[in-house]
Amino acid sequence: MRWFWIDRFLEFECGRRAKAIKNISLAEEHLQDHFPGYPVMPASLIVEGVAQTGGLLVAQCSDFREKVVLAKISSARFYAEATPGDSLVYTAVIEALQKDGASVRATVHRNEELLAELQLMFAHLNGDFADKMLFKPKTLLFWLRALGTFQVGRLPDGSPLQEPEWMRQAEITTPD
Amino acid sequence: MPSKEEIFAKVQAALVDALGVDEEEVTPEATLVGDLGAESIDFLDIVFRLEKTFDIKIPQGDLVPQDILTNAQYVKDGKLTPEGLTALRQRIPFVNLDKFAENPVVQDFPNVMTVGDICRYVEMKLGV
Numbered sequence: 001m002r003w004f005w006i007d008r009f010l011e012f013e014c015g016r017r018a019k020a021i022k023n024i025s026l027a028e029e030h031l032q033d034h035f036p037g038y039p040v041m042p043a044s045l046i047v048e049g050v051a052q053t054g055g056l057l058v059a060q061c062s063d064f065r066e067k068v069v070l071a072k073i074s075s076a077r078f079y080a081e082a083t084p085g086d087s088l089v090y091t092a093v094i095e096a097l098q099k100d101g102a103s104v105r106a107t108v109h110r111n112e113e114l115l116a117e118l119q120l121m122f123a124h125l126n127g128d129f130a131d132k133m134l135f136k137p138k139t140l141l142f143w144l145r146a147l148g149t150f151q152v153g154r155l156p157d158g159s160p161l162q163e164p165e166w167m168r169q170a171e172i173t174t175p176d
Numbered sequence: 177m178p179s180k181e182e183i184f185a186k187v188q189a190a191l192v193d194a195l196g197v198d199e200e201e202v203t204p205e206a207t208l209v210g211d212l213g214a215e216s217i218d219f220l221d222i223v224f225r226l227e228k229t230f231d232i233k234i235p236q237g238d239l240v241p242q243d244i245l246t247n248a249q250y251v252k253d254g255k256l257t258p259e260g261l262t263a264l265r266q267r268i269p270f271v272n273l274d275k276f277a278e279n280p281v282v283q284d285f286p287n288v289m290t291v292g293d294i295c296r297y298v299e300m301k302l303g304v
Contacts, residue, residue, distance in 0.1 A: 071217040074194065096224040099236055101217070103224045121221050 004143070005049035006090065012153040014161055017093045018057040020147070022049050026084035041082040043116070046090075046108060047073060050118055054092035054104035056144070058122045060153075061097060063164050064144075067134045071101060071123035078116045086110050092120075100124055137170035177304060180295070183230075187295050190225040194218055204292035212291075222294070232301045239297060240289075241267045245282050256280040270296035 153161025250260025
């Protein structure tokens with residue numbers, strides 16, 4: 001199983017806001033144990049999906065060059081359970097962005113119903129981690145493509161978000 | 177222009193939200209790291225909240241002068257040199273550094289800043 005907790009981007013407004021969908025399936029292994037006979041999507045994995053939505057949005061601001069990690073869940077409030085068959089929409093909005101990181105406000109909706117509200121902090125890894133790699137560029141590019149990032153992504157001027165050239169180059173030159 | 181009391185109340189609310197502490201704990205004398213348990217990422221959170229609350233811009237290093245504390249020119253054997261202390265005083269005049277200056281071990285710096293210092297910084301920014 002890959003650690004992918006969103007299925008596709010619905011909207012991706014660079015530097016501002018992203019919306020992603022997560023379809024919950026009874027086939028997801030963790031739902032067999034959480035809980036036996038009463039499958040409920042763990043709130044922690046919803047947070048992870050929201051963090052992936054917001055984290056990629058923040059990473060795009062540096063053309064995906066900064067190593068963006070979830071550093072703090074400032075707040076997370078859940079109002080209802082999510083269960084198999086639900087399509088959750090995660091909306092992440094960048095509230096503040098600085099060289100060291102970003103603050104993101106997010107919501108989780110099931111249709112019109114508000115399921116959760118979150119406030120997350122992301123950090124740009126630097127200092128001791130400057131030369132470490134979180135993802136191989138081609139792995140990250142694969143993921144961004146799979147999420148439809150470049151189909152829906154729009155730059156502030158409305159033009160389409162292109163695949164970063166440095167990642168395309170790395171894809172060509174990096175062996176498997 | 178907000179009064180000093182209003183600034184304190186807003187700083188207090190920002191710290192309660194950022195650090196998950198009780199309002200009573202956020203006194204002017206409380207240190208951010210030692211008393212309120214702030215970690216490094218919390219300082220960025222606090223900066224963002226102050227910017228939003230007071231509609232001010234806080235440049236990097238303005239509140240937490242990490243560049244001075246990690247500058248080899250200013251640090252010797254883990255302590256700030258007299259030049260380093262001078263640079264620090266100039267950068268953060270809103271913090272009382274007298275006690276820290278007696279034995280300026282860089283590692284101890286995070287324990288220096290208090291809630292009152294944050295308030296004085298905001299007052300300075302707003303010209304109160």
